Amino acid sequence: MLAAADMAQFSAVVETIYDAAVNPSQWPGAVQAIAELHGRDKAMLFTPTSAPAEGGFVFPHGIPQEFLVEWATRYIEHDLWMQAGIRRGTVLGEPVIDSDLVADHEFESSRFYREFLSRMDIRRLCSGLVFDATAKLLPNTVCAIYGGRGDRVFDDRNRQLHALTLRHLSCALGTMLHLRDAELRLASTLAAMDRLSAAIVLLDQQGAVVHVNAMARELLARNDGLGLARTTGSGARLIDRLEAVRSSEQHQLACCIADVISPDPLRAPLFSHGVSVTRNHALTPLLVRMAPLSERSELAHVDRRAIAIVFIIDPHRRLLLAARTLERLYSATPAETRLAQVLLDGGDKLQTIADRLGLSENTIKTQLRGLFEKTRTNRQAELIQLLIGLSGPG
Amino acid sequence: MFDARVLDQFSGAVECIYQAALDPGRWPVAVERVANLHGSDKALLFTPVLAPDRGGFAFPHGISQTAMLDWGTRYIDHDLWTQAGMTRNLTAGEAVIDTDLVPDSLLLESRFFREFLIHHDIRRLCTGMVFDGRAGEMPMTGCSVYGPPKAEPFGERNRQLHRLTLNHMSRSLGTMLRLRDTELRLASTLAALDRLDGGVLLLDRSGAVLFANVAARQILDAADGLSLRRGSPLVPGEGRLHAFNGQDNERLRRELTAIADSDPTRVPHFNHGLKLLRPSGRRELVLQLAPLAETGELAHADRHAHSIAFLSDPDRAAAMDGALMERLYGVTRAEVRLARELLGGDGLPEIARRLGLSNNTLKTQLQSLFAKTRTHRQADLVRLLMSLSLHT
Numbered sequence: 001m002l003a004a005a006d007m008a009q010f011s012a013v014v015e016t017i018y019d020a021a022v023n024p025s026q027w028p029g030a031v032q033a034i035a036e037l038h039g040r041d042k043a044m045l046f047t048p049t050s051a052p053a054e055g056g057f058v059f060p061h062g063i064p065q066e067f068l069v070e071w072a073t074r075y076i077e078h079d080l081w082m083q084a085g086i087r088r089g090t091v092l093g094e095p096v097i098d099s100d101l102v103a104d105h106e107f108e109s110s111r112f113y114r115e116f117l118s119r120m121d122i123r124r125l126c127s128g129l130v131f132d133a134t135a136k137l138l139p140n141t142v143c144a145i146y147g148g149r150g151d152r153v154f155d156d157r158n159r160q161l162h163a164l165t166l167r168h169l170s171c172a173l174g175t176m177l178h179l180r181d182a183e184l185r186l187a188s189t190l191a192a193m194d195r196l197s198a199a200i201v202l203l204d205q206q207g208a209v210v211h212v213n214a215m216a217r218e219l220l221a222r223n224d225g226l227g228l229a230r231t232t233g234s235g236a237r238l239i240d241r242l243e244a245v246r247s248s249e250q251h252q253l254a255c256c257i258a259d260v261i262s263p264d265p266l267r268a269p270l271f272s273h274g275v276s277v278t279r280n281h282a283l284t285p286l287l288v289r290m291a292p293l294s295e296r297s298e299l300a301h302v303d304r305r306a307i308a309i310v311f312i313i314d315p316h317r318r319l320l321l322a323a324r325t326l327e328r329l330y331s332a333t334p335a336e337t338r339l340a341q342v343l344l345d346g347g348d349k350l351q352t353i354a355d356r357l358g359l360s361e362n363t364i365k366t367q368l369r370g371l372f373e374k375t376r377t378n379r380q381a382e383l384i385q386l387l388i389g390l391s392g393p394g
Numbered sequence: 395m396f397d398a399r400v401l402d403q404f405s406g407a408v409e410c411i412y413q414a415a416l417d418p419g420r421w422p423v424a425v426e427r428v429a430n431l432h433g434s435d436k437a438l439l440f441t442p443v444l445a446p447d448r449g450g451f452a453f454p455h456g457i458s459q460t461a462m463l464d465w466g467t468r469y470i471d472h473d474l475w476t477q478a479g480m481t482r483n484l485t486a487g488e489a490v491i492d493t494d495l496v497p498d499s500l501l502l503e504s505r506f507f508r509e510f511l512i513h514h515d516i517r518r519l520c521t522g523m524v525f526d527g528r529a530g531e532m533p534m535t536g537c538s539v540y541g542p543p544k545a546e547p548f549g550e551r552n553r554q555l556h557r558l559t560l561n562h563m564s565r566s567l568g569t570m571l572r573l574r575d576t577e578l579r580l581a582s583t584l585a586a587l588d589r590l591d592g593g594v595l596l597l598d599r600s601g602a603v604l605f606a607n608v609a610a611r612q613i614l615d616a617a618d619g620l621s622l623r624r625g626s627p628l629v630p631g632e633g634r635l636h637a638f639n640g641q642d643n644e645r646l647r648r649e650l651t652a653i654a655d656s657d658p659t660r661v662p663h664f665n666h667g668l669k670l671l672r673p674s675g676r677r678e679l680v681l682q683l684a685p686l687a688e689t690g691e692l693a694h695a696d697r698h699a700h701s702i703a704f705l706s707d708p709d710r711a712a713a714m715d716g717a718l719m720e721r722l723y724g725v726t727r728a729e730v731r732l733a734r735e736l737l738g739g740d741g742l743p744e745i746a747r748r749l750g751l752s753n754n755t756l757k758t759q760l761q762s763l764f765a766k767t768r769t770h771r772q773a774d775l776v777r778l779l780m781s782l783s784l785h786t
Contacts, residue, residue: 004551004554006401007400007401007404007554007555007558008554008558010401010404010405011404011408011558011561011562014405014408014562015561015562015565018412018562018565018566018569019565021569022565022568022569022572157398160398160401160402161401164401164402164405167405167409168405168408168409168412171409171412171413172412174416175412175415175416175569178416178573179569179572179573179576181698182573182576182577182580183576184698185580185698185699186576186579186580186583187698188596188686188698188699188700189580189583189584189587189596189605189699190583191686191699192587192594192596192686192699192702193583193586193587195684195686195702196590196594198590200586202582202583202586210579211583274715274718274721274722276722283768284768287722287781287782289718289782291589293582293585293586293589305575305578305579305581305582306579306582306583306585306586307582309585309586309589313781313782314781315777315778315781315782316778317781319777325667325682328667329667329668329669329680330669343773344777346769346771346773346774346777349771375677375708376677376708377677377708377739378739378741379739379741379772380771380772380773381736381739381772381773381775381776382739383773384773384776384777385708385712385737385739385776385780386677386708388777388780389592389680389706389707389708390680390682390706
């Protein structure tokens with residue numbers, strides 16, 4: 001019979017296990033709770049066949065790091081428990097105790113116990129497999145609880161309790177991997193957004209900014225005509241909104257955002273999903289274009305996913321050619337690459353360019369013909385299109 | 395006191411609760427197991443103040459759809475239990491039984507009991523708050539277990555057990571939402587990449603394509619120089635890049651290997667680039683590769699993007715938004731048509747011939763385009779037009 005307190009303790013241990021799944025820094029606490037569930041002070045959750053560098057892990061409780069190092073470097077070949085476990089073939093989720101693996105007299109006379117384990121007063125074991133080699137996502141994983149010479153021997157009650165714990169460890173570690181996988185995929189996709197030459201802002205269905213890529217961050221940080229304003233959204237949550245400095249433009253921008261986040265099928269969008277924004281420090285305005293990304297969701301209060309994309313375009317932004325790209329891809333000479341950049345910067349006639357570079361117009365024309373030939377283009381406008389294409393999406 | 399079998403049963407129900415975090419289709423099973431813990435065959439996990447069509451949910455076990463509907467449309471205002479629960483302001487993790495909320499005498503006389511509950515063989519209740527709706531992003535969520543008239547009344551043991559169960563439910567629902575939020579954000583970020591005019595591919599460490607945006611898929615589907623070889627359905631990712639030309643393909647392999655080993659913090663952007671010959675004889679495709687910052691260390695979960703590739707087709711004319719041109723720069727329809735032709739790559743004489751207009755007419759339109767867009771040369775105009783040609 002179990003006291004209600006035992007039930008509550010077991011339940012609390014299970015809570016710490018799943019807490020660690022969503023917050024892996026809490027694994028040591030979960031391992032401690034598992035040890036205490038059996039009234040012991042030493043336990044370990046580990047991957048016996050994979051080192052931490054190979055995707056394995058070790059979470060000890062009550063066992064110092066030096067001791068683990070000593071085991072791995074000097075006693076792993078004398079580890080009778082592990083050898084017996086491998087010989088016997090442990091069954092997933094079925095815990096074993098020390099005497100299942102090695103007879104008491106044999107164990108107590110072994111070098112493994114006399115020279116090594118006894119120094120930590122480790123004499124008893126209750127251990128089980130969380131994952132075996134058939135699990136695709138994780139290496140072999142073991143959870144073991146250790147007891148001293150004077151402690152009560154592990155019995156069927158420990159076995160039963162540990163069998164239940166192992167199932168929760170398996171479920172929790174699976175959850176941890178699933179969560180981590182999804183979070184890594186999101187992080188790497190957001191990192192990809194930062195590599196774009198387009199300035200991109202993503203909005204949720206309240207019009208709040210949920211992501212700003214690197215190029216847009218740089219642009220908005222200047223706060224030249226367009227910036228981010230922090231306000232209070234629904235549910236007292238602090239949110240950032242895109243804001244134009246001039247009030248007439250702010251009105252247009254707000255209408256445009258309203259159109260894109262909640263399109264009214266009966267009304268033509270007033271701003272065709274784009275507005276221009278005047279800048280103080282540049283003659284030409286910024287263009288702000290937007291488009292819906294996905295359907296609105298009904299889960300408004302929990303859902304912060306982006307439903308609209310905003311491109312902030314500086315039509316006269318200087319595009320820098322990656323010089324080596326043109327040289328590597330099209331075997332352009334350094335002189336041709338320099339001319340390509342001048343053409344991309346725009347504005348001047350060939351004669352003016354020649355004068356500025358201190359070259360004859362004929363030399364410039366020869367370089368231009370070289371560029372046309374190598375890139376298989378016929379006209380400056382066509383060459384410019386190709387060069388812009390090389391500078392990446394956006 | 396509990397017997398050892400109860401611990402097994404409890405542990406199994408808790409396991410089901412956590413499995414539902416990864417697979418929400420399992421919530422009905424978890425709710426059933428929670429009912430069984432109390433020897434009952436009716437239970438409900440639900441958001442009492444948020445309807446399912448507004449982001450709430452209801453996972454019933456042993457309660458018919460008709461009963462749920464009946465409650466929602468006709469008896470919600472007579473529901474003494476929910477009213478008493480609201481008045482008592484139950485906090486998260488708190489569990490109560492029927493008599494804690496409404497005295498038997500009152501319940502048995504009520505319209506709620508006589509017309510509704512008894513009809514569905516419900517007499518007893520053990521309920522509690524998973525979330526009280528006061529903190530965080532979770533709406534108020536309750537979990538109730540129901541007993542028939544002939545069953546033993548619920549008691550302290552049920553309260554205790556239910557209190558433990560509620561804690562696990564709140565953890566599991568929290569994990570479920572965190573996972574769903576991450577997956578939705580991932581999907582919307584990928585949708586954003588689809589809006590780009592240029593081709594974008596995300597590759598894993600082995601060079602397998604994890605994602606190709608719309609523009610990249612158009613180029614790959616044409617299979618003119620570069621295509622996607624579908625992998626085995628057992629291998630994650632969409633497949634592998636394959637260049638038409640043998641030498642190009644070898645260089646592609648080398649570049650992919652090089653980028654797998656490169657250090658993203660030290661390599662300059664896009665030094666890995668290659669030109670790909672096309673069987674159609676069109677101008678070569680350009681593929682540029684760059685590593686992405688390392689985001690994780692766990693070798694066993696390796697489906698995240700390791701590098702990004704930009705794929706461009708110099709022969710593909712940029713799409714132009716004529717309406718936006720008209721609105722932003724006040725250009726005429728005729729001028730928009732000319733701008734579009736210029737993006738096609740031809741010179742004025744060819745365009746004049748094709749449109750059946752005189753060279754002079756086109757020159758006038760071009761001068762006007764220059765003036766309105768503050769550009770001076772065709773090359774500058776093309777630059778401006780291209781910056782407006784996003785996939786929106």
